[in-house]
Amino acid sequence: MLLTHTSGGRSYVATRAYAPRDEILSAPMTLHAPVWPCDPALLSPTERLVLASPPPPPPAPAAPHDEAAAALRACAASLLSYRALAVRAALRLAAEPLALVSLDDGWAHRPAAARAYLAATAARLGEALGEAAVEVRTPLLEHCLGAILINAFGEARREGGGEAERVGLCLAAAMVQHSCAPNCEAVVRDAAVSIVATQPISEGSELTISYIDASEPTYSRQRLLWTGKLFRCRCVRCDDPTDGERFGGCFRCEACGRGWQRWTARDGWACAACGGSASEAAVWRWDEARRAELAALEERAADEGPSEAVREEYDGLIGTMLEACHPNHKLLLDARLSKVVHATEAHPSTRAAAESKRLAAHAALTQAARVLPTFDWQKADLHFHLGAASFAIAAAETAADAKKEALDAAAKQLLLSVIQFEAVLGQEAPPTRAARDFAALAMRSLQTLLTQPAP
Numbered sequence: 001m002l003l004t005h006t007s008g009g010r011s012y013v014a015t016r017a018y019a020p021r022d023e024i025l026s027a028p029m030t031l032h033a034p035v036w037p038c039d040p041a042l043l044s045p046t047e048r049l050v051l052a053s054p055p056p057p058p059p060a061p062a063a064p065h066d067e068a069a070a071a072l073r074a075c076a077a078s079l080l081s082y083r084a085l086a087v088r089a090a091l092r093l094a095a096e097p098l099a100l101v102s103l104d105d106g107w108a109h110r111p112a113a114a115r116a117y118l119a120a121t122a123a124r125l126g127e128a129l130g131e132a133a134v135e136v137r138t139p140l141l142e143h144c145l146g147a148i149l150i151n152a153f154g155e156a157r158r159e160g161g162g163e164a165e166r167v168g169l170c171l172a173a174a175m176v177q178h179s180c181a182p183n184c185e186a187v188v189r190d191a192a193v194s195i196v197a198t199q200p201i202s203e204g205s206e207l208t209i210s211y212i213d214a215s216e217p218t219y220s221r222q223r224l225l226w227t228g229k230l231f232r233c234r235c236v237r238c239d240d241p242t243d244g245e246r247f248g249g250c251f252r253c254e255a256c257g258r259g260w261q262r263w264t265a266r267d268g269w270a271c272a273a274c275g276g277s278a279s280e281a282a283v284w285r286w287d288e289a290r291r292a293e294l295a296a297l298e299e300r301a302a303d304e305g306p307s308e309a310v311r312e313e314y315d316g317l318i319g320t321m322l323e324a325c326h327p328n329h330k331l332l333l334d335a336r337l338s339k340v341v342h343a344t345e346a347h348p349s350t351r352a353a354a355e356s357k358r359l360a361a362h363a364a365l366t367q368a369a370r371v372l373p374t375f376d377w378q379k380a381d382l383h384f385h386l387g388a389a390s391f392a393i394a395a396a397e398t399a400a401d402a403k404k405e406a407l408d409a410a411a412k413q414l415l416l417s418v419i420q421f422e423a424v425l426g427q428e429a430p431p432t433r434a435a436r437d438f439a440a441l442a443m444r445s446l447q448t449l450l451t452q453p454a455p
Contacts, residue, residue, distance in 0.1 A: 012176055025176075033166070036081055052128075075117055087129075104147065105145075106149065177208050212224045219249050222265055241264050249263060252323075261278040290335075314335065347388070351396035361386045391442055
């Protein structure tokens, strides 16, 4: 690959063709630290001393559609999570003032309130460093914090997703540009970043990754990118009212009742049927309300465990969403995925529990197949859940033909899970091995049943 300059800044282009899962770049993190708060044993004595000084107070809540306030909240939340990395980077700068100078800090584009909060955080950090007998100039600390906000990579606790447990900077990988329809992904593991192809890439093509969850609706992706990375995306998906024919962020038009309100970076909200425009504030109120309801329902499910009452709550939330949003809306998929994980038994103990799991996973996978990429870890997980449900149904069946049918369905779904996990995570990833072992068990059970003599 070749580092070049484009209108979007420095980026990489492919110097040869790549196939899916080819590793294009691999580099260790230049600097990394645990997400804050963390175990003090993971920090040096000087880092613990500096981190004992509290950060500035968080900003007050604001309306969800207030973009400047959202940028301020995102800045404050990220700076809190990155505190250990910021201190470690500041100590590095004390010894090597030019260590992070090549990284963009986004200062010129950061909204005034977020800029002021970042400056206050840098000043507080400078005071704490001074108490530890470490001197770093405030402008250098401001650049350091801004560079971390723009360029940090997170390393998840588990394969295929989850919250980050470690964050860091990788100067080589930081040059890869963003797209909501990327041809690569950043795989962060063991404090190193690998750029891996997710589709065939021809020589001369720009290499891109998604800086955010690309399954989010266009209006949400734009907000996440602006508040977190300080730019407006104009990729093919963001300029397409249908979002690549996903319709994953569309709402029913209240004015005409016939069309769908669609959002693009160029035109904002517009109904495809009547041309009317939806209220930005109303959309964000709906979005934040549904996310809050889903989070509360997940907490309840975690406390109570899978139950019919919890499943009814999920069905009610999904029904409420469908009254307003397109059947492909991302929050609807989130609710269906959450129902599979939180409202059904991991290892169904009865046929009824297995059937409930099968129906929930089937509904989620049907939508996922319409809106997610060809290979995706969530699709792999849903195939695994379907296989587990069918295997449990087979165990509960007494009729030989019904048992064979259920085992056959289990084996097919588990093999599809293996294919998905292999494509996304690799052949030796723990989820891939688990799916492969389960598929082998289902096929052995089916073979045993097929070779038994008829009664």
